[in-house]
Amino acid sequence: MRVLLHTGKGGVGKTTLSLATALGAARFGHRVFVLSTDAAHSLGDALGRSVGAAPVEITANVVAQEVSALEELDRSWSDIQSWLRELLRDETNEMLAEELLVFPGLEELMALRAIREVEATGDFDVCVVDCAPTGSTLRMLRFPDALRIFMEHLFEWEKKGVRLLRPIMRHLGSDRLLPREEFFDAFERLYRDVEDVRQILLDSDRTSARLVVNPARIVVAEARRSFAYLSLYGVGTDAVLVNRLLPGSASSGYFARWAEREREELHEIEESFPVPILAAPLERVEPIGVDALRGLADRLFGERDPAGFYSRVRPIRLRKRAHRTVMEIELPGASKEEVDVILAGAELHIRVRDARRRIALPASIEGREIESVRLTEGVLELLFSP
Numbered sequence: 001m002r003v004l005l006h007t008g009k010g011g012v013g014k015t016t017l018s019l020a021t022a023l024g025a026a027r028f029g030h031r032v033f034v035l036s037t038d039a040a041h042s043l044g045d046a047l048g049r050s051v052g053a054a055p056v057e058i059t060a061n062v063v064a065q066e067v068s069a070l071e072e073l074d075r076s077w078s079d080i081q082s083w084l085r086e087l088l089r090d091e092t093n094e095m096l097a098e099e100l101l102v103f104p105g106l107e108e109l110m111a112l113r114a115i116r117e118v119e120a121t122g123d124f125d126v127c128v129v130d131c132a133p134t135g136s137t138l139r140m141l142r143f144p145d146a147l148r149i150f151m152e153h154l155f156e157w158e159k160k161g162v163r164l165l166r167p168i169m170r171h172l173g174s175d176r177l178l179p180r181e182e183f184f185d186a187f188e189r190l191y192r193d194v195e196d197v198r199q200i201l202l203d204s205d206r207t208s209a210r211l212v213v214n215p216a217r218i219v220v221a222e223a224r225r226s227f228a229y230l231s232l233y234g235v236g237t238d239a240v241l242v243n244r245l246l247p248g249s250a251s252s253g254y255f256a257r258w259a260e261r262e263r264e265e266l267h268e269i270e271e272s273f274p275v276p277i278l279a280a281p282l283e284r285v286e287p288i289g290v291d292a293l294r295g296l297a298d299r300l301f302g303e304r305d306p307a308g309f310y311s312r313v314r315p316i317r318l319r320k321r322a323h324r325t326v327m328e329i330e331l332p333g334a335s336k337e338e339v340d341v342i343l344a345g346a347e348l349h350i351r352v353r354d355a356r357r358r359i360a361l362p363a364s365i366e367g368r369e370i371e372s373v374r375l376t377e378g379v380l381e382l383l384f385s386p
């Protein structure tokens, strides 16, 4: 099943273009499921009819659902959180504890479990996802890393468990705590769910992100960062969708100056991203309802299948070069000062601005040294010793 994730700043048109993509793809004979994981659901608003937490057919071969992340979250999580809060109080690094306790990104990640369920029905060829605004999506991608680090700690504690956990249990009074077994079971369930979702997100044979932008400076600057972050976390972007371009008729008259700025911005966008750029015009009226959204899909995709892959770049890849292994990561727009790389045992720690990622090295290069690090034309290149 093809999975298309739509992300971008609030208000740029993610919901609108997700639906246009879904309706356009259905015209190519695909059976399409559209789901929104943005807590501020608006599939219903864009369709001019209600869509809820249960799947509804909006037209032949298109089913929509607004996934409620909170409903998706296990109820036992509040228990687990109070457990953790006590457990972590003096036992681990505070940053990590905080990160996990507020579970940034967890809600959206859990909402994405819905993709798995859509796939399990076997009834759909394409799943179009209307994601939360970029920031939240990126936190979601970071979550598995944080969870993995935490799990390592947790298992260490397990080993030393008795000594460590008993005093806490006494301190809290056992009625407030889950039995140990349940706690660990719940945690493992979460871990498995997160892994499943991560597998889908990182599978570049079926999943890609589409960055939705408007032709305005700050939006583009943010989109460039998002592209790099998505790539750092292993999610490939196959196209950038530029939404709300002024029509050609605006090149003279009142909007002439705006139209000119947009052309400059569009040019900048074409230079900034190593993937195809598709553009949708500013419609005369808000594109609401199936017909209007289909029209928009035609203008955006023309003759092309919206569910196709517009670019096949793997965000993180390994190559062989003269008996050495080169790891390449697509980081368009990043500068040398913004990137840090540290090799720590079998893991690579990479920082790009405020995003951090721990990448487990494949066995074939484990234990090698990094001979050089280069950033050329938006690609970070790590050369490993033979």
Ligand SMILES: Nc1ncnc2c1ncn2[C@@H]1O[C@H](COP(=O)(O)OP(=O)(O)O)[C@@H](O)[C@H]1O
Pocket: 009, 010, 011, 012, 013, 014, 015, 016, 017, 042, 046, 243, 244, 245, 280, 281, 282, 283, 284, 285, 286, 287, 288, 296
């Ligand atoms: N190409 C377009 N032309 C005109 N209006 C648009 C276009 N794309 C989106 N809109 C309108 O802009 C508003 C925000 O779009 P929406 O898809 O809800 O953004 P997001 O999901 O990114 O927050 C909506 O009112 C929508 O109808």
Ligand SMILES: [Mg+2]
Pocket: 014, 015, 016, 038, 040, 041, 042, 130
């Ligand atoms: Mg939206």
